[in-house]
Amino acid sequence: MRIHLTSVFVDDQETALRFYTDVLGFQRKHDIPMGGARWVTVVSPEDPDGTELLLEPSGHPAVQPYKTALVQDGIPAASFAVDDVQEEFGRLSKLGVRFTQEPLTMGAVTTAVLDDTCGNLIQLVHGE
Template sequence: MRIHLTSVFVDDQEQALRFYTEVLGFVTKHDVPLGSDRWLTVVSPEDPEGTELLLEPSGHPAVQPYKTALVRDGIPAASFAVGDVRAECERLRGLGVRFTQEPLEMGPVTTAVLDDTVGNLIQIMHSR
């Protein structure tokens, strides 16, 4: 068994697609119109057949209170592995990304948390 698909709820799919591709560096895997929404997934360019991230519309009534509570409490909706958190933070800051947690070393793991501009906090991390 392996993880094939996971999702983050986004406030605006088009804005999310721009952020996740142009800023974070993912690539579009599927973009299928579904009425006013889309089946919109991205993948890592390092693993194009790997786990897909669905940029899922936040339309369900339970989503907004859930997302608001997570952000209020500083809880990331997802975590992405990077080679070097500090270097990635500098690269992303250069693209205008806002961090809610600066790089923090916790034993063998370094993490940072950013705002994805569409209602979520996202953690980046690397292990030594």
């Protein structure tokens, strides 16, 4: 068994697609119209056949209270592995990305948390 697909709820799919591709560097995998929304997934360019991230619309009434509670408590909706958190922090900061947690080393793990502009906190992590 392996994870094939996971998702984050986004306020606007087009804004999310631009952020996740143009800023974070993911690649669009699928973009299929589905009524008023789309089935939009992105993947890592390092693993284009790997786990897909669905940019899922936040339309369900339970989603906004859930997302708000996570952000208020500082809980990331997803975690992305990077080779060097400090390097990604610098690169993304120069692109205007807002971080809610600057790089923090806790033993063998370093993390940082960013705002994805679509209502989510995303954790960047690397281990030594």
